[in-house]
Amino acid sequence: xxxxxxxxxxxxxxxxxxxxxxxxxxxxxxxxxxxxxxxxxxxxxxxxxxxxxxxxxxxxxxxxxxxxxxxxxxxxxxxxxxxxxxxxxxxxx
Numbered sequence: 582x583x584x585x586x587x588x589x590x591x592x593x594x595x596x597x598x599x600x601x602x603x604x605x606x607x608x609x610x611x612x613x614x615x616x617x618x619x620x621x622x623x624x625x626x627x628x629x630x631x632x633x634x635x636x637x638x639x640x641x642x643x644x645x646x647x648x649x650x651x652x653x654x655x656x657x658x659x660x661x662x663x664x665x666x667x668x669x670x671x672x673x674x
Contacts, residue, residue, distance in 0.1 A: 642666035649673065 633639040644664030647655040649672050659668045 643669055645669070646671060 630639065634641070642665065644666030645655070645658055646669045647658075649670055652670050655668050655670050658664055
């Protein structure tokens with residue numbers, strides 16, 4: 582599991598991960614059981630992450646999806662917490 586948020590997410594990661602899972606964080610360092618990572622995202626890195634997702638090797642738990650016109654609702658859901666995953670705002674092109 583990869584933490585890009587920090588703070589309270591460590592407890593969630595511990596309960597969501599299966600036994601023996603590895604956890605890494607770009608946001609929190611110095612906590613037992615979490616490997617610190619440092620990264621610099623650029624276009625090439627983002628393409629590599631997208632390829633992992635397309636190959637089914639990267640899973641993201643989505644708690645709720647909102648259309649762009651309901652962005653305020655998405656922000657309220659994020660602030661309330663407890664979504665069970667990422668809050669996604671879809672943008673129609």
